[in-house]
Amino acid sequence: MxxxxxxxxxxxxxxxxxxxxxxxxxxxxxxxxxxxxxxxxxxxxxxxxxxxxxxxxxxxxxxxxxxxxxxxxxxxxxxxxxxxxxxxxxxxxxxxxxxxxxxxxxxxxxxxxxxxxxxxxxxxxxxxxxxxxxxxxxxxxxxxxxxxxxxxxxxxxxxxxxxxxxxxxxxxxxxxxxxxxxxxxxxxxxxYKTPMHVAKLKGYILQNFELNEEGYSTIKLSKEVLKHYGVTASETSQLVGLLGDIEGILSWVFFVEEEETIRVRLRSKGPVINGIAAEHNGGGHPMAAGAKASTWEETEEIAAKLKQVCKEYKK
Ligand SMILES: [Mn+2]
The missing domain is CATH 3.90.1640.10 (inorganic pyrophosphatase (n-terminal core))
Incomplete structure (x- = not known):
């Protein structure tokens, strides 16, 4: 219609x-x-x-x-x-x-x-x-x-x-x-071309992400890290899928520090994560969502919620 x-x-x-x-x-x-x-x-x-x-x-x-x-x-x-x-x-x-x-x-x-x-x-x-x-x-x-x-x-x-x-x-x-x-x-x-500086940051992410036993994974990209690799916060958007094919990861989150806020990019292969995004100034699809955190403490809260949804999903 x-x-x-x-x-x-x-x-x-x-x-x-x-x-x-x-x-x-x-x-x-x-x-x-x-x-x-x-x-x-x-x-x-x-x-x-x-x-x-x-x-x-x-x-x-x-x-x-x-x-x-x-x-x-x-x-x-x-x-x-x-x-x-x-x-x-x-x-x-x-x-x-x-x-x-x-x-x-x-x-x-x-x-x-x-x-x-x-x-x-x-x-x-x-x-x-x-x-x-x-x-x-x-x-x-x-x-x-x-x-x-x-x-x-x-x-x-x-x-x-x-x-x-x-x-x-x-x-x-x-x-x-x-x-x-x-x-x-x-x-x-x-x-799908990857500029050299972004490729190097990929290496950093793969070296530094944390995988927890509940199956959720987090990576923090602080301003300092982004500056070191010469990558802008918005350029990191193309890297979010990077952790998706790693064995044991059910859902994952990128915390990317911008000037005023911390951008939160959530992805999942099962647990629904857009509810978490909605509670932190964001939204999106059940398996791919975005949010904003104002402090690193708030990112801890988001990680805790991610842990919870993974736990429930695994039950
Ligand atoms: Mn679209």
């Missing part, structure tokens, strides 16, 4: 501005850019903008536009991949005529005139493909570039089809997308 409504609104409006979350990942860029590309290639007369801060590490996917304030006056605004309003990049998102939310995260904030939230989707890009299928009924076509962007987001959010969020639907969409002639090996190379 929502899909039809969204298609109708896109057809109605001549100006469409697409947002996504701060600290973007390939799914954020892919869904934003993929949707923009679908509209641009099928409705050449419409003005389509993408907004948000440019992340140089994702420039191989898309380049953001400079959107003037006036553009919002008559615009349809679409926010992709963002559960909470505070995380929407470019807070002008509520300045348009109509607002649409498209997301696969568990609902945090209820926002937008039209909301399409599907927590069974592996990625927002998967949803964008379904949206395209609605356009396809009206003879729309998918460009090679749109296919590349959507594929990148699915690959990113499923950990290259590894995570349990990967469903039969996900794979059948991927199977369709690989029929397009975009350069898949090049895309993988761009997505």
């Amino acid at each position: 929502s899909r039809k409504e969204i298609v109708k609104l896109i057809e109605e409006f001549n100006t469409i501005i697409i947002h996504r979350h701060v600290r973007p990942d390939p799914d954020a860029y892919g869904s934003q850019g993929g949707l923009a590309e679908i509209i641009r290639s099928n409705f050449p007369d419409k003005k389509v903008w993408m907004t948000g801060e440019q992340d140089p590490s994702l420039s191989f996917l898309a380049v953001m536009d400079e959107v003037p304030d006036e553009a919002y006056q008559d615009a349809l605004v679409i926010v992709c991949d963002t559960a909470n309003q505070a995380r929407i990049d470019d807070q002008r998102y509520h300045d348009g005529q109509k607002l649409i939310k498209i997301d696969h995260h568990p609902e945090v904030d209820f926002y937008g005139d039209v909301q399409w939230v599907d927590t069974t989707a592996s990625s927002t890009c998967e949803m964008i493909f379904h949206l395209f299928e609605e356009f396809e009924k009206k003879e729309a076509s998918l460009s090679e570039e749109a296919a590349r962007l959507i594929y990148a987001g699915i690959v990113g959010d499923t950990g290259r089809f590894l995570f349990p969020s990967t469903t039969q639907k996900t794979l059948s969409i991927a199977a369709k997308l690989v029929n397009y002639a975009f350069d898949r090996p090049a895309l993988y190379n761009q997505m």
Whole structure:
């Protein structure tokens, strides 16, 4: 139902501005850019903008536009991949005529005139493909570039089809997308290249993580450690999966010290951890969530809660 409504609104409006979350990942860029590309290639007369801060590490996917304030006056605004309003990049998102939310995260904030939230989707890009299928009924076509962007987001959010969020639907969409002639090996190379300084920090993490008998693991990355390796706090986001394949680890947490707070990245292979995140200024998926701690004492509390959920899970 929502899909039809969204298609109708896109057809109605001549100006469409697409947002996504701060600290973007390939799914954020892919869904934003993929949707923009679908509209641009099928409705050449419409003005389509993408907004948000440019992340140089994702420039191989898309380049953001400079959107003037006036553009919002008559615009349809679409926010992709963002559960909470505070995380929407470019807070002008509520300045348009109509607002649409498209997301696969568990609902945090209820926002937008039209909301399409599907927590069974592996990625927002998967949803964008379904949206395209609605356009396809009206003879729309998918460009090679749109296919590349959507594929990148699915690959990113499923950990290259590894995570349990990967469903039969996900794979059948991927199977369709690989029929397009975009350069898949090049895309993988761009997505998974590791800069030398980050590789060295990986070594530090593997040398220093703690594994407890309950099956939970913690690693602290203090400002000093990050400075020593020349890695920014945000660059560590790509390393969180690192501990996932180590024998005996059920769930794990990265504590990454930033300027004012300590960023908490929780991952799990069984125990549900987003409840812990919600108690510490965060949220997310049952098996992958993020939070914020204000002190190292608070990180101890989080570790204790992680211990508890692992213990209960093992029972
Ligand atoms: Mn996503």
